[in-house]
Amino acid sequence: MASVMNDGARALGRGGLGAVMGSKNLKAVVVRGRNRVSVSRPEKLSFVLNESRRWIKGNPVTAVGLPRFGTAVLVNLMNELGVFPANNFQYSRFPEAESISGEALEERYLVKRRSCWGCPIGCGRVTRAGGLEGEGPEYETLWALGAQCGVGDLEKVVLANYLCNDLGLDTISAGSVIGCCMELSQRGLVEGGPRFGDADAVLGLLEDMALGRGLGKELAQGARRFARHRGAGEYAMQVKGLELPAYDPRGLQGQGLSFATSNRGGCHLRAYLVGPEVLGIPKMVDRHSTMDKPGLTIFAQNLNASVDSLVLCRFLQFALSDEYFARMLEAVTGVPYKAADLHRIGERIWNLERLYNLRCGMDPAEDTLPLRLLREPASEGPAAGRVVLLEEMLPLYYRARGWDERGIPEPQKLASLGLAP
Ligand code: SF4
Known part of the structure; x- marks a missing residue:
């Protein structure tokens, strides 16, 4: 769960890339340059960017929600919908959500807003707490170091966030494994x-994890290894060894499928x-239904893989359709691209990652969720009584991907993507 930190408080936070760098004795990468990036069709690019800015300014998420409250705007909304997990996903709502919300953060700790270079959205925030100043916390962090550990003391959550940034810890995984230990x-x-609710224990354990001390040394192995070692693997809220983020999929069927199948x-x-299941982007769908979720998941996985390879911020997708990304790419490279091309590129990436995982020994049976989410119905809120209906969705997902019933890509699918051995 070691992050690669950049620009002070920004983290490439998931999957332990910092540990990979550490294992190679690589301390840092410094990038500096004075040349401009050459663009094939500058006029076309400037036109597409102007249009994009208009969409961004006209979208409620990118024009109001993110600039005003940052990602923390989601805390109250998700809690209201009963998909804000608490106490290691034992509950789907956190009674103290209001006290760790984006609104509370703005009122008590916000110093100023911050934007990445050239970004018209500006979702970052600089905060001050306990005599310290730093960036964040983001929605995921408010959840992981707050609700996941039963902590409603916002100041302690802000301080725990600063500590994670100083220590280079992925806040989602760090908070999640502590919540698992609390259960x-x-x-x-x-x-x-x-115990749940003990904010000082969270602060202490974060330091212990980073420094390899006592119980912290065990926790630093991640929730899956920690819980298995204690003979209770089912209480690790993880998929393929990576701890789940701040959404209870019992109230979000499609998100459940996408967690289970994430590479x-x-x-x-x-x-x-x-x-689509909550914000209505690109269109509103019934979050409790499994209908069309395999197709929607594949659409999003392919497009995201493609947009990630363009090195664009994920939040642009709230306001811009796939067509805009294709037009940007065409303007920069001079090579004609359509939206369908981006989906095909993303599909190639997704299948290549799948092959890589399989070759590294991943068992397709790992396309699943923690037992709690499949067997224990949510106990309260709008999702009460529901579990994730993964068994309904997974076979359809495999078929739509062109994979066999075990989840292995079929040779003809690979050939059609130019990936045949
Ligand atoms: S680029 Fe993305 S992360 Fe950075 S300020 Fe803009 S919206 Fe936020």
Whole structure:
């Protein structure tokens, strides 16, 4: 769960890339340059960017929600919908959500807003707490170091976020494994372990994890290894070893499928089905229905893989359609691209990643979710009584991907993508 940190407080935070750098004794990468990036059709690019800015300024998420509250704008909304997990996903709502919300953060700790270079959205925020100043916390962090650990003390959550940035810890995984440990303590499986709601224990354990001390050394192995080692693997809320982010998929069927099939495990960035299932982007769908979710998941996974390879911020997708990304790429390279080309490129990337995972020994049976989300119905809120209906969706997903019933890409699919061995 070691992040690669950049620009002070920005983290390439998931999957432990910092640990990979560390294993190679690579301390830092410095990039500097004075040349301009040459663009094939500058006039066309400037036209597309002007149009894009208009869409961004006309979209409520990119024009109001993100600039005003940052990603933390999601806390109250997700809690209201009953998809804001608390206490290691034992609950789908957190009673103290209001006190760790974007609104509370703005009122008590915001110093100023911040934007990445040239970005018209500006979702970043500089905060001050406990005599310290830093960036964030983001929505995921407010959840992981807050609700996931039963902590409603916003100041302590802000400080825990600063600490993670200083130590280079992925806040989602760090908070999630502590929440897992708290549940094991609650069940008597970790003697003298931390209890839900103990903010000081969270701060202490973050440092212990980074420095390899005591219980922290065990936790630094991640929730899957930690819980298995304690004979309670089912309480690790993870997929393929990566801890899940801040959405309870029992109230978001499509997001559940996309977590289960994500190539890098429990990640919301491979396919953000919260877009159509909650925000109505690109269109509103019934979040409790499994209908069309395999197709929507594949659409999002392919497009995201493509847009990621363009090195564009994911938040642009709230306002811009696939067609705009194709037009930008065409203007920069001079090579004609259509939206369908981006989806095909993304499909190639997705299949290549799948082949890589399989070759590295991943068992397709890992396309699943923690048992709790499949068997224990949500106990409260609008999703009460529901579990993720993965068994309904997964076979359809495999078929639509052109994979066999075990989840292995069929030779004809690979040939059609130019990936045949
Ligand atoms: S580029 Fe993305 S992350 Fe950076 S300020 Fe803009 S919207 Fe936020």
